[in-house]
Amino acid sequence: MKILLVFAHPEPRSLNGALRDVAIKELEAQGHEVRVSDLYADGWKSEIDRADFPSLAPDARLIAVAASKNAFDADTLTDDVKAEIEKLLWADTLILQFPLWWFSMPAILKGWVERVFAYGFAYGVGEHSDKRWGDRYGEGTLAGKRAMLIVTAGGWEAHYSPRGVNGPIDDLLFPINHGILYYPGYDVLPPFVTYSVDRLDEAGFGSVAEGLRERMRTLGSTPPIPYRQQNGGDYLIPSMQLRPELGETAATGFVLHLKDETMAD
Numbered sequence: 001m002k003i004l005l006v007f008a009h010p011e012p013r014s015l016n017g018a019l020r021d022v023a024i025k026e027l028e029a030q031g032h033e034v035r036v037s038d039l040y041a042d043g044w045k046s047e048i049d050r051a052d053f054p055s056l057a058p059d060a061r062l063i064a065v066a067a068s069k070n071a072f073d074a075d076t077l078t079d080d081v082k083a084e085i086e087k088l089l090w091a092d093t094l095i096l097q098f099p100l101w102w103f104s105m106p107a108i109l110k111g112w113v114e115r116v117f118a119y120g121f122a123y124g125v126g127e128h129s130d131k132r133w134g135d136r137y138g139e140g141t142l143a144g145k146r147a148m149l150i151v152t153a154g155g156w157e158a159h160y161s162p163r164g165v166n167g168p169i170d171d172l173l174f175p176i177n178h179g180i181l182y183y184p185g186y187d188v189l190p191p192f193v194t195y196s197v198d199r200l201d202e203a204g205f206g207s208v209a210e211g212l213r214e215r216m217r218t219l220g221s222t223p224p225i226p227y228r229q230q231n232g233g234d235y236l237i238p239s240m241q242l243r244p245e246l247g248e249t250a251a252t253g254f255v256l257h258l259k260d261e262t263m264a265d
Contacts, residue, residue, distance in 0.1 A: 001032045001033070001092045001093060001219070001220060002032070002033045002035075002090055002091050002092045002093070003027055003032050003033065003034045003035070003091055003092065003093045003094075003095060003219075004034075004035050004036075004037065004087045004088065004090070004091035004093070004094050004095070005020065005023065005024065005034060005035070005036050005037070005095045005097060006036075006037045006039065006094070006095070006096050006097065006109065006112060007020050007036060007037065007038045007039065007097050007098075008039045008040065008096070008097065008098040008099075008105065008106045008108055008109035008112075009040065009097075009098065009099060009106075010040045012041070014099075015152060015194070015197050015200065015205070016097060016098070016099055016152055018205070018209075019097070019150060019152070019194070019208070019209070019212055020036075020097055020150075022209045022212050022213060023095070023097075023150065023212055023213075023216050024036065026212070026213045026216040026217065027216050027219070030216065030217060032219075035087055035090070035091070037084060037087065037112075039108045039109060039112055040108060044080070044108055044111070044112060045080070045111070045115070046107055046108045046110070046111025046112070046114075046115075047111055048064050048111070048114055048115055049062075050062055051078070052067070052068075052071070052077070052078055052081070052115060053067040053068075053070070053071050053076070053077075054076060054078065055070070055071060055074060055076040056070075056071075065119055065124075066119075068118045068119040068120070069118075069119035069120050069124060071118070072118040072119060072120040072121055073120055077118060081115050081116055081118065084112070084116040085116060085118070085121060088116070088142065091145065092145055092146065093145060093146040093147065093148075093219060093220075094142075094145065094146070094147040094148075094181070094186065095147070095148055095149070095150060096109065096147070096148075096149050096150070096176070096181075097149070097150040097151075098149075098150075098151060098152075099151070099152045099153075099154075099197075100151050100152065100153040100154075100172070103166070103167075103172055104172075104175075104176075105176060113180055117180070117184065121141055121184075122140070122141060122142065122183070122184040123136065123140075123183065123184060125140055125141060126139065126140070130237060130238065131231075131237060132231050132237065133230060133231070133237050133238055133240060135185070135231075136183050136184065136185075136230055137178075137182055137183055137227070137228075137229060137230035137231075138182065138185065138227065138228075138229035138230060138231070138232065139185050139229070139230070139231060140183070140184040140185035141184055141185060142184045142185040142186050143184075143185030143186075144185070144187075145185070145186055145187070146186060146187050146188075146189060146219070146220075146224070147181040147186035147187070147188050147189065148188065148189035148190070148191060148192065148215075148219075149173060149176065149177065149191035149192070149193075150191070150192045150212070151173070151191055151192070151193045151194070152193075152194045152197045153169075153193060153194070153195050153196075153197065154196070154197055154198050155195060155196070156195055156196050157195040157196070159195075160172070160193075160195065169191075169193055170254070171253070171254055173191055174254045177191070177225060178227060178254070178257065182225075182227050187224040188224055188225050188227065189219070189222050189223075189224055189225070190222070190225060192211070192212055192215045194208050225258070226258055226259045226260075227257055227258060227259070228242070228257050228258070228259045234246055234259070242256050242257070
């Protein structure tokens, strides 16, 4: 299997750096080919601006979506973005690794997504009609590939539980798992999350490292999160509302977009 690991932490000697090395070593031991995009080490430019669209006329108004589409169609995206798109097309599996900062990914990784997931590549593809609303949420350019998150958090696991003060970790990661990875077609695996990282001792690290090795060994067989496919019949088009007969009546929020295989719907 060909794997791209996008790493977003400024300190190579961090816990994240150690876990990255554990993951790469295990993946290579299993015979997989691994490429790494180390965003901080590479000096990745995170913000979108006019420099991203060299073919845009100097007096033209910058509309990021339109500029992205035109640049992708004309093959005039910048070389750094083209290189990352090539890696995504090459890889069978994408791993995003980052510390949970302010309930989300670091800005440099968000910027990687914003610049690399170009219009016409990761979004804005497919037919829009009364039967389909584009190739997205389970379909798209990256369909058939797998993706997962490796995440570290400073808080206790209980703080990220269903009744925890920080909110459930699955809800916090939903915008990334569903809105960034599932959107362009990836089969999204459950995340590997390490908690209380500032209090982790040597024994604790050994346990976490072994858990991560196991996840890397089962990367190709772990069942993905059962998100509902947009064009699979569960949503009304074009309103994109879940059909009223699906899901529990009182349910709201992210859980509605998970297909419960044990239920009749």
